[in-house]
Amino acid sequence: MKLEVLDLSVNFFNNTILSFLALLSNLKLLNIKSNRLEGAIHIKDSEIWKSYSCKVLGHLTSLKRLVLYKCEINGSLALQGFCGMTNLQELDFTNSNLKGGLPNCFSNLTSLRKLDLISYNIALHSLKSLETLALSFNISALQRLHLYSNNFSRNISALESITSLERFSLSSNQFFGNILAL
Template identity: 55%
Template structure:
């Protein structure tokens, strides 16, 4: 490492994953020509004061180390565009300390970095100080991407985001926010959002307003959104029909909430780019899809653990790329239709714990990629198609238990 100190004109240095330990050598302060520095996936510890003289840095990756101390050492790096502080033990100002064993982390020292576009600080404990995070504390940067996942209980929603209007990718998952409503201003202020992940992030604390509805006009404000994950958020109410305005949406995950009502027909028609739709473990009801259906790009459909009724919709036969279909734990009735065996890319099929009846259609061998099939706990009868195994060498799981089937697949 000491040899590196001689390269004072070095502009890029990547020592990612070299198992380096101990404090950061002070000779780093001599590498003043550096524009890119990656120290990720090592075991560096203590503070980062050696970096405060690297004022030409544009990209800095300190992730997955054991750094601690103040991040105020970075406030002089005014050319920084990308900063990754994830998986360390940083904290901001001395007021952010609760104890030496519970370090709190504040982003306030970064507010002067006017060129900052990408900020990642996952797996730290954010200190959401009301004074530091107030609307009056406007950062000079306009971020394109931010990720603050797995940061524990942070108190109020980080108000510095109120001043952001160019966000495209937001990840605030596995955080406990003590606020009384969804921060709809985040959506209204950033109309070019492409992805938003709020997985397992409670947006309401005790004794707060008991309304966790998804904003009704959310889709209208985010027409360019590509990925939306709001699973495990205790959201209730109906899925807004405005989701149908998000024609660029490719991934929608609202699973593990308390949503009710039906799948909006506007969404089934308007989200023509949708590839992944996960609505599992809610209290949705009604028929799954009507004839007005334009989700032909679906590759994953997970609707298990709801109260859906009606038959398996025939419109799914038009989804040629479908490889995961999970309709288990509902109240679906009718027969298993032969088109299911014609899905050449289908890998996982689960229609267990429903009210399906009748005979299994003859296996034609077209679904040659099927690896998992579960039709348990229904009212199916008749013989088990012998070809179901003999024509499919990839099959690893076949569960037809608790039906009235007979025969052998051997």
């Protein structure tokens, strides 16, 4: 299929749409915000995708923009599935109720220019001794970073390598310490 732009936002789609999305190899923009994707996302209908969780989206390697805003994803999501999306320029997890940290393989997203983690609820309660949040994993070209309302309550450092940052939001957290000049 030659489809490049697909907007399925503000609907009642659930996990069953993912097997269809896996077939859209030319997709450059996917907006599935405000849908009902739930739990660990498993594709059972296709032998190819059996035992994969959200890795199905990672096979959309032409994708440049992915909006997961308010998807009601209320369980664990295999974020490693996104690590193969090397053409991805914008990734929006706003209000998606995702839990957990970003995997180290996000350093593969060298084209990423916009990352929205507003109300991401990164689970740091198991890391009570965490004093540093390093976001410098080769994202020197990142232009926008929104960490609004994530319940962070530690020092933040290692931002000096994000030299292209134009918009940066830390609001509605509990950060303290010195913010480096950006």
